[in-house]
């Protein structure tokens with residue numbers, strides 16, 4: 001049997017969670033991460049520790065394994081004690097049970113946002129079979145921005161693109177925006193997954209955002225860039241000075257053409 005503690009994917013996951021905590025995005029138990037595992041988990045584990053019911057139909061993911069943060073677990077503690085704060089689950093043939101293969105040794109369970117995560121995985125895989133990561137987090141500036149900026153996909157995307165040159169290169173698919181909704185429910189999961197078919201970033205008004213990617217770095221880098229653009233927006237808006245310099249729509253097209261990215265339709 002291989003030793004899970006030596007697995008690179010586990011080390012990378014812990015490092016990413018630690019960075020998210022250090023950046024101030026994940027206070028207390030705020031935020032959650034799920035990573036679809038490509039490695040064969042039979043090489044690490046030979047049994048199921050316990051079964052945990054899932055309150056929705058995850059049939060499209062039957063047999064797939066995920067490394068997931070636990071509900072109520074603090075990001076700041078993940079690196080030092082992954083086996084308490086994280087779990088590896090396999091979706092059972094019924095599609096509504098998670099088989100716990102490792103982790104949550106204190107009797108814990110997966111994040112309350114599992115519906116949004118698994119539904120987002122299904123949605124992202126339908127448009128990008130290489131997608132592996134879904135991250136939910138509470139970055140400060142982005143969250144502040146949802147208090148003062150119109151909560152539409154078009155307006156939000158346009159503002160974030162205009163703030164700095166790199167934005168449209170890193171997220172040409174834009175940011176999809178949801179209004180405030182009750183978190184932890186299948187309803188917000190379904191709404192998030194619908195949006196995830198259109199973009200890798202989904203803003204939850206007055207709560208935070210979801211980011212997806214082909215690996216941990218890509219999802220993290222995406223969120224980091226969106227958050228930086230939001231920080232700049234909040235920064236110059238709090239100076240009280242007149243906003244006199246913009247990246248124009250023509251310049252956004254120039255950037256998109258040069259970097260060979262296709263901007264989300266209907267924004268510029």
Ligand code: 13P
Nearest residue numbers: 029031032071072111112
């Ligand atoms: P969990 O502790 O259940 O992961 O919830 C944290 C969170 O951010 C809810 O949206």
Ligand code: ZN
Nearest residue numbers: 030031136208
């Ligand atoms: Zn949250």
